[in-house]
Amino acid sequence: MEFYIGWSHSDAIFCDYFPQCPVLISAIPDNRGGVKRYKNKPSKLILDCGSVFYVKQKVRPPLKDVFDIQLSLLEDCEKEAIVRMVHFDEPLLNKFSLSERYMAIERTLFNAYEYFNIFHKCNLPKSVQPMGVIQGYDQASIEFSAYELIKMGYTKFGIGSLLFKHQTQQIEMIRRAADVVGPSNLHVFGVTGIPQLSAMVDIGVSSFDSTRPTMAAAFFQVFYSRPFRTFFLSESRAKPTSPRLENPLHCECPVCENDARQILVPSPREYMKLRSIHNYYHLLRTFNDILENKKRRSEHVVSNVLRTGN
Template structure:
């Protein structure tokens, strides 16, 4: 296993990489843009933004006119997801051509096609219909794409290896990578996650949407998956939960008297009381600490891959977190 490099118009991403989803409320986006706090898109190797959130933001036209990097004041790679998952939850959808043009004009580095995710419990007919429409959009985007600098990833869906293989076969060739979704509602089902991701593996980079915690993060890294995204750092902060850098578990701050040790730049300046305040600022500080823990672990993962010691590193982490071991042992069967 090796670390790989994904080259984009705004620099490289060394894999495996966790790219934070920056899906905060707009007041928080503004504070990041105004540089009142370090922004997730600058702390990580890049970020994932959803068109669903951007289209509700008062800077949506500015992003299209000036470019997303100028508005966010960043030089890092930006993945612009079509937001299919969030639109599905609102019973809404976008035209693929609109999505593609917005992605191209905003100057994002990687655009992901508009998809119709599938949820467990759908009728077979509805599931096939949604998968067909997602495939249609992907192939259409490939035909209509003008911006040569932007990489185009096709969304991929399926709850079992047979569906995934069939889906991939129906896609035209020429995508720069694939992004696998529909796994969010089953995120704790490591068997299914790893089985499906393993079936989607091919020679192109694979992105996995919506990773929630360290067990999946270590397992997917071990499987050689290139990128995955997560907004757990934000969700945990919204619930006043602090990721313990030792156990990698979420600690409810209202139930502790003292913070677990952390050497990140946030914890050097702020303490438990700062995180507990009911303000957006407190939420940002806590989210940044949580993100620091994720990013530090990913740095260690890449370092251990280079030293050929990833397995022993993961097993060491698993001593304090049994879910890490469970997910890892499943992933190991597929290697």
């Protein structure tokens, strides 16, 4: 299971600090040419369609225009990079009635069919594959969406529209999608709560992405791990009872090893970027700890079975 950091043109370049860092980039106009700024090009990349961005615009671009932005980002990547290109979907955000949700799912599937055809006409390298987006508002609609994508020929999938749902419902929907398409073929968009991460590790999904380190840094929040916890800078407008950080704690991230006081400087943006690097380090560390604990549990179960057999 892998952690893809969500990246946009104004964010810190995480690969410059963590060369093996998988990255998700949305195909929006401002991100064109962004990969050219990387000192270390990502070896694994998801080129998202940017639907959450476009759904807030007055006019949606044609699917082909979004695909062209994805191709421009792909051209700036290393030829050996493993890339997943996400078709243009219709998020269920702000879709409240049953008819609105159904129409969004239908539009997503129509776009998936059109995208699949456009993608295969380009004769891209085998290391570049299309990713179908599973949209649904309950387990039945998730199952329907997933099976339709399989019929079209998709073999890699992502599940979306999980934001603003309770963590129990998120886990149930992820599990149902994994049951249909296989957990090793499933990416989870934008779910990063610690209980959800633990559940996704147990389910065995392929990957997930997050912009949480950057978003938290922008709102004057600092992560630490072992155990995972969040502190607010003194300048934050969070509730007075929220935990504050006056002095940095011990940390071995690339930023703190240079000067730990930098993560406590609220602005300008360059300090926010450094804070996001620090936050990424601790969220990644927490995720890796969850993976390691899962591995240990599995080894313990195997050893118990062997002892029982003797």
